[in-house]
Each structure stands twice: as C-alpha cells, then as structure tokens.
Amino acid sequence: MPSRTAAAPPTPAALLAHAEALMPRFRDDLRALVGIDSGSASPDGVDAAGAWCVERLAALGFGVERMPTAPVDGTRYGGVVVGRKTGRGTKRILLFAHLDTVFADGTAAARPYREVDGRAFGPGVCDDKAGVVAALHAAQLLGETGFDDFGELIVAFTPDEEVGSPASGAMLASLAAGVDAALCLEGARENGDLVTARKGVADVRIRVRGRAAHAGVEPHRGRNAAVEAAHLLLDLQALNDARPGLTVNVGVVTAGERPNVVPAAAELSGEVRAVTLADLEWALAAIEARAAAPVVEGVSCEAERMAVCPPLETSATADLFAAVEAVAAELGLVVGGAATGGVSDANFVAATGVPVLDGLGPVGGDDHAESEWLDLTSVPGRVAMLAGLVIRVAAG
Known part of the structure; x- marks a missing residue:
C-alpha cells in the first residue's frame, strides 16, 4: 500500500494566525488550571490538575498514561501525566512542564485568576501553568494544521519541580532518554529571553x-x-x-x-x-x-x-537555540538566551545527554509571589514558536 504523500508543513504565518485564533480557548484553559490548587505538598490537588490535563490530551488524540510516584522520605507526591502521539516521521520530541506550584491549598479561591491590561494574575499563572497550557496548545496547533511528520510527540507533566523533583526526576529522565529534542515549558524571562544555561x-x-x-x-x-x-x-x-x-x-x-x-x-x-x-x-x-x-x-x-x-550547560542547548532563533525570525520575533542560577527539570533531562532548551513558555514574572503575572500578548507568538520548533526538529 503506497504511503501518503507528505503535506507541506504549515507556514509561520499560518501557525501564528492559528495561535491567535486559539487565544480565547487558551485563556479559558489557563483560568481553569489556575483555579485548581496544586501545591507540591498537595498530591491530591496536583492529581486534580493532572486529571484536567488528561482530558485535554485525550481530546487531542494522545494516548495518555498516569504514572504514580513513590513516596520520598515518607512524603507523598502527585503523579506524572504522559501523553504520546505517533506520527509519520522519525524524530522523537518531548515537551515537558510541571503541575505543582509553591502555593498552599485555598490560594486559588483567595486569589482567583484575573486579567488586567493584557496581563493574567493568579497562583502559578506563569510558573508553570501557562507552560502546561502552552504545551497543550502547541500540540493542538500542530494537529489542527495537519502536521504529524514527527516520529513521536511526547508531552509530560510532573508533580514536584518546585521542591527539586525528588519523586519524578528519575522518571522524567527515563522519558527523555533517547529523544531527539526535549523542550522545557518553564516561563520565558521577563524580557522574553529563553534559558540556555542553568547552574x-x-x-x-x-x-x-x-x-x-x-x-x-x-x-x-x-x-x-x-x-x-x-x-x-x-x-x-x-x-x-x-x-x-x-x-x-x-x-x-x-x-x-x-x-x-x-x-x-x-x-x-x-x-x-x-x-x-x-x-x-x-x-x-x-x-x-x-x-x-x-x-x-x-x-x-x-x-x-x-x-x-547537574547543571544545564550551553553545550546541551546550543543547537536548539540556533534552531529557535531561526523559527522566531520567520515569525518576526527576536529571542535572546539567558543563563540563570536557578534549576529546573531541564537540568535532569540534560543529564541524559539529549539536546534540551528551557524557558519556552510565555513571558511572565514575579514567580512565587502574590504579584505573579503572565503577559497574555506574548502567548500566540510563543505557542507558534514552540510549534514551529517542533516542525524544525522533525525535519532534522
């Protein structure tokens, strides 16, 4: 039986237009996820956020697995959510973000999601619930524009990044082993920079x-x-x-x-x-x-x-950063790269030896504070850029 002729990938302009059209859904999704308390110390809350993600992934055609984590020193954490979609290509690409926040139960009700002058506010709105939603929307964007020239697209959401990933770090590293690229959906820096190195x-x-x-x-x-x-x-x-x-x-x-x-x-x-x-x-x-x-x-x-x-060294990020610079230019965007002393799950993934890039979420700031914010105007460009990077990696 002859194979289906590969369709031309969506153009940058088409990706950006589609991402802009999806913005009402993005805002609704972000509101829903921010409204779920999911502090690292609240495994039931993290799993509730995970259940919400399972429904979204399944609706996007992913096979979904919920992977419980083992207690660490008597402390229980939420589970890992993994979605997989098989394509017609060869490259395996991992998108990952974290479900947990630093905020206690009750914060979502006390300080609910709100929007003011193009910014969204709420517990975990930037770190990292916008990253979770951005991963889902990039996957939706690829699906709705007919792109499936990857070998496998994997989406993983972890429960304990804010406390150093004691329960999920090894699981995430195992998921990353052997992929061609790993893209971390932590928020971009306040000036829009991606993260190319972490201590x-x-x-x-x-x-x-x-x-x-x-x-x-x-x-x-x-x-x-x-x-x-x-x-x-x-x-x-x-x-x-x-x-x-x-x-x-x-x-x-x-x-x-x-x-x-x-x-x-x-x-x-x-x-x-x-x-x-x-x-x-x-x-x-x-x-x-x-x-x-x-x-x-x-x-x-x-x-x-x-x-x-272990550190995220520039040797692990250089090729992907060059690729995303090219994608950004096609979208009319300019991105920079920044080094930071803070760690993320990207550190554990880099230790497996796979190429990884961090800070691919939307632009935000004041992480972990009551004033934490997300720049909603940055979302369409960042989602389109993420989808474009997947397309570029899939093309080799």
Missing part, C-alpha cells in the same frame, strides 16, 4: 564530632566542635568564585546545647552551585577534603552529599 546545585551537610566537657571545671578535656565548625564555615566561604560562577553558601550552622558545656557536636548545611558539572564536582571534592582534615585536635568531620542536580 547545577548540590546540597551538602557536614557533621562535626568533638568531646563534651565542663566549661568551667575542665575545659581542657573538651574538643570543641563549634570551633571546628567556625573554621569550616570560613574555609567553605573562601571557595566562592574559586571557579567562574561557583557559589558556596552555608545557610545553617548548629552547635552545642548549653553555654556551660564544651560542645561535642556541630552541623553545617549548605549548597554549592556551579556552571559546569566539572566545577560542581571539584567544589564537592574540595569540601570533602577539607572535612577530612579538621584543624581542631581531637575533632572529626564527615561531609555528605545530600542531593545533586
């Missing part, structure tokens, strides 16, 4: 063990863990900028229990952020080496890597 981050904890003694009667018998902790704090602080962009922050220091006792224990908790994985590993090794060589006699230290999120 990696590692949480560290150092436990210090000394020896208690009466501070008045026999202090010489003590081994002061607090003094060692003070030296450690200063030595770790000195690692800042030892490599370009490297930051080390000890945010919590605890020691001792009573003022008349030489403290036998202390603990430091902090984080390391670095532009490259090599620099992140270098800093962690430096911290571990310092902990292994205490300066206070009779005191021991143990450094522990609590969590490590």
Whole structure:
C-alpha cells in the first residue's frame, strides 16, 4: 500500500494566525488550571490538575498514561501525566512542564485568576501553568494544521519541580532518554529571553564530632566542635568564585546545647552551585577534603552529599537555540538566551545527554509571589514558536 504523500508543513504565518485564533480557548484553559490548587505538598490537588490535563490530551488524540510516584522520605507526591502521539516521521520530541506550584491549598479561591491590561494574575499563572497550557496548545496547533511528520510527540507533566523533583526526576529522565529534542515549558524571562544555561546545585551537610566537657571545671578535656565548625564555615566561604560562577553558601550552622558545656557536636548545611558539572564536582571534592582534615585536635568531620542536580550547560542547548532563533525570525520575533542560577527539570533531562532548551513558555514574572503575572500578548507568538520548533526538529 503506497504511503501518503507528505503535506507541506504549515507556514509561520499560518501557525501564528492559528495561535491567535486559539487565544480565547487558551485563556479559558489557563483560568481553569489556575483555579485548581496544586501545591507540591498537595498530591491530591496536583492529581486534580493532572486529571484536567488528561482530558485535554485525550481530546487531542494522545494516548495518555498516569504514572504514580513513590513516596520520598515518607512524603507523598502527585503523579506524572504522559501523553504520546505517533506520527509519520522519525524524530522523537518531548515537551515537558510541571503541575505543582509553591502555593498552599485555598490560594486559588483567595486569589482567583484575573486579567488586567493584557496581563493574567493568579497562583502559578506563569510558573508553570501557562507552560502546561502552552504545551497543550502547541500540540493542538500542530494537529489542527495537519502536521504529524514527527516520529513521536511526547508531552509530560510532573508533580514536584518546585521542591527539586525528588519523586519524578528519575522518571522524567527515563522519558527523555533517547529523544531527539526535549523542550522545557518553564516561563520565558521577563524580557522574553529563553534559558540556555542553568547552574547545577548540590546540597551538602557536614557533621562535626568533638568531646563534651565542663566549661568551667575542665575545659581542657573538651574538643570543641563549634570551633571546628567556625573554621569550616570560613574555609567553605573562601571557595566562592574559586571557579567562574561557583557559589558556596552555608545557610545553617548548629552547635552545642548549653553555654556551660564544651560542645561535642556541630552541623553545617549548605549548597554549592556551579556552571559546569566539572566545577560542581571539584567544589564537592574540595569540601570533602577539607572535612577530612579538621584543624581542631581531637575533632572529626564527615561531609555528605545530600542531593545533586547537574547543571544545564550551553553545550546541551546550543543547537536548539540556533534552531529557535531561526523559527522566531520567520515569525518576526527576536529571542535572546539567558543563563540563570536557578534549576529546573531541564537540568535532569540534560543529564541524559539529549539536546534540551528551557524557558519556552510565555513571558511572565514575579514567580512565587502574590504579584505573579503572565503577559497574555506574548502567548500566540510563543505557542507558534514552540510549534514551529517542533516542525524544525522533525525535519532534522
């Protein structure tokens, strides 16, 4: 049986016109999703948002799977929603965004979705509910303009990005393995820039063990863990900028229990952020080496890597950024690329080795604040650009 002749892909002008025509539906979808409380700590709320997405994906012709996550350290999280659509091409493309917000249950009712002067407001409106809706609308745009020259289009929505993706990070990385491109729907920067690099981050904890003694009667018998902790704090602080962009922050220091006792224990908790994985590993090794060589006699230290999120390096984003620049130019848009110290799910995906680009959602700002906003006028161009990028990747 002869194969169907491939139709010409929709033109940039057609994509933009169709995205503009879909704006009333976009606004209705965004209003509905913002109206669902889905804080990271509310798995039922996240799953309610996921159920809404399941209906939309199914209506767009996707095969949909809801993947529960396992509890992490006794904490339950919502599930992952995955939609798959098979096309006539060969390239596999992943669109991903997160369902969770930083806001508590009740916020959606207390501060409902509203629009003022071309901006939308509400909990999670930019981070990342507009990204979720943008992914759905890009898929709708492709379907309604007859484009299916991809091998597989995968859409994934995760439940716990705002707390570091402890339950879904490995699942998302597994979904991304082997795809030809992964497109992250975090919001664009306030000036419209995409995100071409993110620092990696590692949480560290150092436990210090000394020896208690009466501070008045026999202090010489003590081994002061607090003094060692003070030296450690200063030595770790000195690692800042030892490599370009490297930051080390000890945010919590605890020691001792009573003022008349030489403290036998202390603990430091902090984080390391670095532009490259090599620099992140270098800093962690430096911290571990310092902990292994205490300066206070009779005191021991143990450094522990609590969590490590690898960086999103420009080597992973360069080709896709060049592609999206070309797509944007065809749409009459100009896009820039920005580096940031914050992490996203794109970091985990980049660690699989696949090309990834971040910040492809609509333009917004004031994330995590009551004033969080979304520029509704940016939506048609961003949705058309996303669909155009899928078309360009599918064409190889």
